[in-house]
Amino acid sequence: MSDAALQAIAELKPLLGDRIVTSEAVREHHSRDTSRLKPHLPDAVAFPQCEEEVQAIVRACAAHGVPVVPFGAGSSMEGHTIPVRGGISLDTRDMNRVVEVKAEDFLAVVQPGVTRKQLNTHLRDTGLMFSVDPGADASIGGMASTRGSGTTAVRYGTMRENVLALRVVTPDGTVIRTGSRARKSSTGYDLTHLFVGAEGTLGVITEVTVRLHPIPEAVSSAICHFESVRSAVEAVIATVQYGIPVARVEFLDEVAIAATNSYSNLDLNVAPTLFFEFHGTPNWVAEQARIAEEIARDCGGADFRWSTDPEERSRLWQARHDIFWATKAIKPGYDIYTGDICVPISQLADSIIAARDDIDASPLTGQIIGHVGDGNYHTAYLIDPDNPEDLAEAERLADRLVERALAVGGTASGEHGIGTGKLKFMRQEHGEAIDLMKRIKAALDPAGIMNPGKMGQGG
Amino acid sequence: MSDAALQAIAELKPLLGDRIVTSEAVREHHSRDTSRLKPHLPDAVAFPQCEEEVQAIVRACAAHGVPVVPFGAGSSMEGHTIPVRGGISLDTRDMNRVVEVKAEDFLAVVQPGVTRKQLNTHLRDTGLMFSVDPGADASIGGMASTRGSGTTAVRYGTMRENVLALRVVTPDGTVIRTGSRARKSSTGYDLTHLFVGAEGTLGVITEVTVRLHPIPEAVSSAICHFESVRSAVEAVIATVQYGIPVARVEFLDEVAIAATNSYSNLDLNVAPTLFFEFHGTPNWVAEQARIAEEIARDCGGADFRWSTDPEERSRLWQARHDIFWATKAIKPGYDIYTGDICVPISQLADSIIAARDDIDASPLTGQIIGHVGDGNYHTAYLIDPDNPEDLAEAERLADRLVERALAVGGTASGEHGIGTGKLKFMRQEHGEAIDLMKRIKAALDPAGIMNPGKMGQGG
Numbered sequence: 001m002s003d004a005a006l007q008a009i010a011e012l013k014p015l016l017g018d019r020i021v022t023s024e025a026v027r028e029h030h031s032r033d034t035s036r037l038k039p040h041l042p043d044a045v046a047f048p049q050c051e052e053e054v055q056a057i058v059r060a061c062a063a064h065g066v067p068v069v070p071f072g073a074g075s076s077m078e079g080h081t082i083p084v085r086g087g088i089s090l091d092t093r094d095m096n097r098v099v100e101v102k103a104e105d106f107l108a109v110v111q112p113g114v115t116r117k118q119l120n121t122h123l124r125d126t127g128l129m130f131s132v133d134p135g136a137d138a139s140i141g142g143m144a145s146t147r148g149s150g151t152t153a154v155r156y157g158t159m160r161e162n163v164l165a166l167r168v169v170t171p172d173g174t175v176i177r178t179g180s181r182a183r184k185s186s187t188g189y190d191l192t193h194l195f196v197g198a199e200g201t202l203g204v205i206t207e208v209t210v211r212l213h214p215i216p217e218a219v220s221s222a223i224c225h226f227e228s229v230r231s232a233v234e235a236v237i238a239t240v241q242y243g244i245p246v247a248r249v250e251f252l253d254e255v256a257i258a259a260t261n262s263y264s265n266l267d268l269n270v271a272p273t274l275f276f277e278f279h280g281t282p283n284w285v286a287e288q289a290r291i292a293e294e295i296a297r298d299c300g301g302a303d304f305r306w307s308t309d310p311e312e313r314s315r316l317w318q319a320r321h322d323i324f325w326a327t328k329a330i331k332p333g334y335d336i337y338t339g340d341i342c343v344p345i346s347q348l349a350d351s352i353i354a355a356r357d358d359i360d361a362s363p364l365t366g367q368i369i370g371h372v373g374d375g376n377y378h379t380a381y382l383i384d385p386d387n388p389e390d391l392a393e394a395e396r397l398a399d400r401l402v403e404r405a406l407a408v409g410g411t412a413s414g415e416h417g418i419g420t421g422k423l424k425f426m427r428q429e430h431g432e433a434i435d436l437m438k439r440i441k442a443a444l445d446p447a448g449i450m451n452p453g454k455m456g457q458g459g
Numbered sequence: 460m461s462d463a464a465l466q467a468i469a470e471l472k473p474l475l476g477d478r479i480v481t482s483e484a485v486r487e488h489h490s491r492d493t494s495r496l497k498p499h500l501p502d503a504v505a506f507p508q509c510e511e512e513v514q515a516i517v518r519a520c521a522a523h524g525v526p527v528v529p530f531g532a533g534s535s536m537e538g539h540t541i542p543v544r545g546g547i548s549l550d551t552r553d554m555n556r557v558v559e560v561k562a563e564d565f566l567a568v569v570q571p572g573v574t575r576k577q578l579n580t581h582l583r584d585t586g587l588m589f590s591v592d593p594g595a596d597a598s599i600g601g602m603a604s605t606r607g608s609g610t611t612a613v614r615y616g617t618m619r620e621n622v623l624a625l626r627v628v629t630p631d632g633t634v635i636r637t638g639s640r641a642r643k644s645s646t647g648y649d650l651t652h653l654f655v656g657a658e659g660t661l662g663v664i665t666e667v668t669v670r671l672h673p674i675p676e677a678v679s680s681a682i683c684h685f686e687s688v689r690s691a692v693e694a695v696i697a698t699v700q701y702g703i704p705v706a707r708v709e710f711l712d713e714v715a716i717a718a719t720n721s722y723s724n725l726d727l728n729v730a731p732t733l734f735f736e737f738h739g740t741p742n743w744v745a746e747q748a749r750i751a752e753e754i755a756r757d758c759g760g761a762d763f764r765w766s767t768d769p770e771e772r773s774r775l776w777q778a779r780h781d782i783f784w785a786t787k788a789i790k791p792g793y794d795i796y797t798g799d800i801c802v803p804i805s806q807l808a809d810s811i812i813a814a815r816d817d818i819d820a821s822p823l824t825g826q827i828i829g830h831v832g833d834g835n836y837h838t839a840y841l842i843d844p845d846n847p848e849d850l851a852e853a854e855r856l857a858d859r860l861v862e863r864a865l866a867v868g869g870t871a872s873g874e875h876g877i878g879t880g881k882l883k884f885m886r887q888e889h890g891e892a893i894d895l896m897k898r899i900k901a902a903l904d905p906a907g908i909m910n911p912g913k914m915g916q917g918g
Contacts, residue, residue, distance in 0.1 A: 104696055104805035127700065147645045158643050160652075161620060176892040182801035183833040184617050185870035186606045186656060187877050188889050188914060189896045193619075193652035197645060214702040237563055241586065243673040243739065245704070280702065281750070284743050291740070342641035346563035374642040411644035418646050430647050433635040436903065437648045443902035444895065455647060 004064040005043035005087065011060045012046065019047040019094070030071055030081070030089035034136075036337060036391065037079035037421055042069060042089035049094045051167065051175060051206040057090055058204060058449075059173035067452050068171075070200035072142025073115060075134075077338060078419030080146060080199050084453040090204060092141050098122045099207065105181055106212045107164055112141020112205045119210075128212040131156035134415065135321070141205045146417040147197030151320075154373030155247040155279065156213055158415070163196050167207035171445040181209065194440070199417055200451040202444050216247070216279035220289045221313040222306035224296045225271040229253070229356070232272045233349040235299040236372050239292050246292070246373055248277040250320055253356060255367035256327065263326030264319035269303060274372070275320050282308070324380075327367055331382045337394035339379035341405035342414030348375050354404055355379055358397050364390060366397070376414030418455050426455070463523040464502035464546065470519045471505065478506040478553070489530055489540070489548035493595075495796060495850065496538035496880055501528060501548035508553045510626065510634060510665040516549055517663060517908075518632035526911050527630075529659035531601025532574060534593075536797060537878030539605060539658050543912040549663060551600050557581045558666065564640055565671045566623055571600020571664045578669075587671040590615035593874065594780070600664045605876040606656030610779075613832030614706040614738065615672055617874070622655050626666035630904040640668065653899070658876055659910040661903050675706070675738035679748045680772040681765035683755045684730040688712070688815070691731045692808040694758040695831050698751050705751070705832055707736040709779055712815060714826035715786065722785030723778035728762060733831070734779050741767070779828075783839075786826055790841045796853035798838035800864035801873030807834050813863055814838055817856050823849060825856070835873030877914050885914070 001022075012020050021027075022044045031039035043066070048054045061068045067087025074081060083089055092113035099109040103126045110119060117137045119130045132143060134150040142148070144166070149158035156162070165179030178191035195202060226232040229251075236249055252260065252273045261268055274296070278288040285308065293304040307313050319326070327336060343351045352368055359366040359379070370377025381397060383390035402412045402425055412418070412425040427434050441448075441456030448457065460481075471479050480486075481503045490498035502525070507513045520527045526546025533540060542548055551572035558568040562585045569578060576596045578589045591602060593609040601607070603625070608617035615621070624638030637650035654661060685691040688710075695708055711719065711732045720727055733755070737747040748765040755763055766772050778785075787795060802810045811827055818825040818838070829836025840856060842849035861871045861884050871877070871884040886893050900907075900915030907916065 102803065102805060103700075105803040106699070107803075147643075147649075149643055149645075153643060157620075160643070160649070161616075170895065174891055174894075176895060177890055178892055180870050180888070181803040181868040182835075182864075182870040182873065183804070184606075184608055184612060184619070184801055184835060184873055186608075186872045186874050187870050187881065188656070188885060188892070189661075189899055190606075190619070190649075190652040190656055191892055191895060193649040194899075197647070197649055202648075214700050216702055240565070241562075241673050243675055280743075281746060283746055284739075287740060287742055342643055344561065344564040344566075344640040345642070346561060376641075376643060405641075409640040411639050411641040411646050413645045414641065414643055415645050422646065426647060429639070431636055432633055433637055433647070433650055435633075436629065436635060436650060439902045440648055440899060443898045 001043045005066050008060040008064040008066045008088065009044050012057060015053065015056050016046060021045045030091065031083070033074055033076040033079060033081050035077050035079050035421055036335070037082060040082050040084050041086065042083040043086045045089045045091055047091050047094050051169065054090065054169045054204050054206050055173045055175065057088060058169050058171065061088055061449050062172055062447060065447060065449065067449055068204065069451050070145065070204050072112065072139030073137065075136035075138045076142065076146060076419060077416040078421035080417055080419040080454070082420060084420060092139060095206070101126060103128055107181060107209055108212055109207060109209045110140050111207060112139060114140050116140060116143065123212065127215055129215050130210055131213050132159055132162055140208050140210065144196050144205055144208050145198065145200050149415045151248045151250060151371055153371060154249060155245055159196055160193065162211045163192060163208060164211055165209035166192055166195055166205055168195055168203040168205055170203045171447065171450050179209065199419065199455050201441060201454050201456045202450060218280060218282040218285045218308060219313065220278045220285040220306055220308040221316055222276040222289050222292060222304060223316055224274050224301040224304040225269040227271070227300050229272045229352045230349040231300040232274050233372060235274065235296045235301055237345055238295045238299065240373060242291060242295060244288050244291055246276060247279040248275070249373040250275040251370040251372040251377065253368040256323055256369050259326040259330050259367060260319045260323060263329050264322055266319055275316065323369055327380050327382065330365060334382040335385045337381045337383050337391065337398065339398040339401045340413050340416040341401050341410055342374060342376040343405050343408055343410030345375040347408040347410065348372060351404060351408070352377060355401055358400055362393055362397060364393055364397070374414065420454060460502045464525050467519040467523040467525045467547065468503050471516060474512065474515050475505060480504045489550065490542065492533055492535040492538060492540050494536050494538050494880055495794070496541060499541050499543050499545065501542040502545050504548045504550055506550050506553050510628065513549065513628045513663050513665050514632045514634065516547060517628050517630065520547055520908050521631055521906060524906060524908065526908055527663065528910050529604065529663050531571065531598030532596065534595035534597045535601060535605060535878060536875045537880035539876055539878040539913065541879060543879060551598060560585060562587055566640060566668055567671055568666060568668045569599050570666060571598060573599050575599060575602065582671065586674055588674050589669055590672050591618055591621055599667050599669065603655050603664055603667050604657065604659050608874045610707045610709060610830055612830060613708060614704055618655055619652060621670045622651060622667060623670055624668035625651055625654055625664055627654055627662040627664055629662045630906065630909050638668065658878065658914050660900060660913050660915045661909060677739060677741040677744045677767060678772065679737045679744040679765055679767045680775055681735040681748050681751060681763060682775055683733050683760040683763040684728040685758070685760050686730070688731045688811045689808040690759040691733050692831060694733065694755045694760055696804055697754045697758065699832060701750060701754065703747050703750055705735060706738040707734070708832040709734040710829040710831040710836065712827040715782060715828050718785040718789050718826060719778045719782060722788050723781055725778055734775065782828055786839050786841065789824060793841040794844045796840045796842050796850065796857065798857040798860045799872050799875040800860050800869055801833060801835040802864050802867055802869035804834040806867040806869065807831060810863060810867065811836060814860055817859055821852055821856060823852055833873065879913060
């Protein structure tokens with residue numbers, strides 16, 4: 001450990017006591033995320049319980065030039081929380097209080113360690129929900145930092161649309177507020193959106209004000225099979241063009257469907273498939289499903305099955321949510337390597353087909369699922385953890401995915417973020433705008449202590 | 460004129476010819492906006508026709524330390540385009556080409572001088588629309604710079620939600636791209652949102668990629684009177700809580716209704732009134748109107764009239780759109796001084812009532828209208844242009860409006876922006892975050908040539 005880190009830790013000990021930890025086990029837990037990227041140990045892990053403690057940690061680290069790496073639920077997928085230059089991993093686990101719910105204003109104020117499921121449990125009796133659902137029970141601070149989204153973004157938006165305001169400890173220990181409780185504002189640079197997606201490189205988020213949405217009176221689900229990826233994507237585009245506010249529309253390719261049949265004991269046709277969900281009044285969800293069915297049939301879809309029955313619905317969507325485990329079950333003992341891109345929806349069919357061709361031409365097994373209403377999809381490659389060639393091949397396929405996405409005006413990551421895993425694509429995607437990002441990073445964090453080696457420095 | 464400005468103009472003359480103008484009339488036109496703020500003449504007005512010419516102008520100004528003040532349609536309301544330190548007014552009038560419409564991707568790419576009406580005319584046969592409607596036929600570059608919105612924001616969002624990507628000439632003349640054509644992305648600092656609302660202080664927007672929305676199959680309108688402001692606002696909150704995706708919901712107070720009756724030859728009850736608009740399928744708009752009616756009645760609303768008849772609909776909404784002229788007609792020869800705030804919707808009724816009380820206690824006549832689904836409303840004070848006391852009184856009332864909004868967690872401007880008119884509230888609203896804004900401004904525009912004396916410097 002460096003002298004600087006030792007000094008910062010020693011200074012924080014009287015304040016934090018046993019909430020600043022240097023044990024191997026805790027450091028190890030904070031050395032990695034869910035990705036296969038190379039772990040790196042922090043020098044210590046701090047568990048602040050309030051904003052003042054976050055300030056103290058940041059100030060001590062600033063004084064000694066020690067890195068601060070914010071850590072939420074640890075569910076990030078591109079190495080965001082890996083302390084690649086050591087320093088203190090700042091775990092917001094204990095800042096897990098729902099500060100306030102204002103139902104009339106459709107907002108909740110939470111500490112960053114509150115998870116999305118915790119918030120929705122808390123909201124139980126309000127008739128409102130927090131809509132963003134990235135799959136994992138991520139912390140809301142982490143989701144804001146990663147600009148996370150998931151299956152409902154097509155209707156309710158990503159964290160970009162659902163964060164109204166923040167409190168942030170900046171790299172010199174100052175607390176700032178960004179945004180307000182007003183739904184819209186034309187005053188000042190949009191700092192909220194600068195911190196949303198900054199992956200902890202510009203400060204530590206200590207409070208998040210999120211938008212809430214009414215829980216729909218009725219929900220209907222539908223599932224439909226298609227002859228080809230192209231006809232499935234055409235159906236999605238036509239449905240949105242019709243003005244149907246699809247709440248979720250998920251694509252699963254044949255491999256994903258076969259895995260799901262096997263794992264979830266279903267008998268779905270093994271074909272490119274769309275899962276739809278519609279929200280609204282009972283009449284309106286029925287009408288949405290009818291219109292979507294008609295459009296799907298026009299696009300060659302078959303076996304359109306829809307249901308408002310909660311049990312049937314939840315069985316289908318549970319199968320969708322279990323796709324990770326279903327895929328893992330294809331080859332027991334294998335790991336999953338995940339790709340994530342987003343393209344203009346006009347490019348989506350070609351993009352998925354090329355990704356599928358790539359997998360078919362490769363020795364790896366893989367499937368494709370997508371939040372296709374947004375043009376965002378994921379590949380999942382099964383790799384033998386003991387075979388480095390598998391990892392190299394998965395990386396090669398995921399990189400090709402990104403290269404093709406960038407070539408058609410897409411982005412290197414739809415929702416998983418940059419972390420360290422995708423730094424190499426930053427300049428290719430953003431061109432000279434990278435230099436602006438670096439100037440902003442340097443202006444706001446001149447000593448470079450906030451999550452160094454990530455966005456704003458590398459790339 | 461300064462030597463620096465003379466030199467910059469001389470350097471640009473060979474490139475721009477008679478598209479760089481120093482005549483009194485043209486400079487005078489670019490010395491003001493629609494506000495009553497003190498005009499200031501630019502040294503010259505430039506009319507670039509392409510991005511390269513914008514680069515040349517910015518580079519020449521950067522070389523000589525001459526201010527560059529972007530100018531769109533000149534419809535801003537807080538002095539945004541007033542060249543308070545002289546320099547070159549960069550008028551995007553001639554950069555008015557719709558570059559591309561990609562219907563499948565629900566987006567259009569436009570040059571900054573394209574106006575919203577021009578774009579919607581261009582989209583005529585696509586089944587799509589550009590939704591943001593600030594009233595004036597503003598340029599889309601200007602609307603992006605001001606983070607503009609209007610009546611449809613409650614359903615379709617403001618410019619914040621409707622700008623996907625930008626091209627920007629930065630203060631050193633570099634062209635950068637921000638965002639992409641993908642609907643969502645988790646890569647890099649959100650520069651798009653940094654430029655949206657920056658009011659031309661960080662660069663010149665040279666291209667805007669905007670989201671398009673399907674034109675609804677059916678539209679229904681409704682109008683309803685209430686006993687009090689409070690019951691009208693309760694009806695709005697309950698309607699949104701029910702999950703009704705209101706397309707527009709506009710509030711008019713008694714004075715506004717009386718003026719409208721007189722100007723538009725209507726016989727509406729002189730009472731606090733809501734204008735609703737619903738978008739969807741024919742069934743769905745009918746159901747939305749029925750539910751809204753039921754909720755309105757529960758809140759004490761009366762005379763709920765709804766119509767899907769285009770003529771009746773357009774007569775009512777035309778009356779709403781003509782409210783500026785109706786208000787002006789109350790006192791012929793008088794000017795209108797406009798207030799603009801946004802508050803959390805739970806605070807909206809109290810806020811409007813206090814604003815009404817303020818007007819009633821003042822010698823001025825005034826009305827209140829609001830985009831109440833967002834908590835945003837405007838006051839309009841009638842002032843005698845020859846009586847400076849009227850202007851002072853209007854300023855006092857508008858300032859009190861902002862003070863009260865800030866005290867309850869609102870914002871100093873819902874949609875009109877800061878310009879020079881509201882700079883004085885920036886620190887009160889944003890606190891220490893102002894220092895961050897100044898650091899960003901200094902990092903991106905170290906010489907301070909972009910629209911100086913506005914956001915990022917003053918306040």
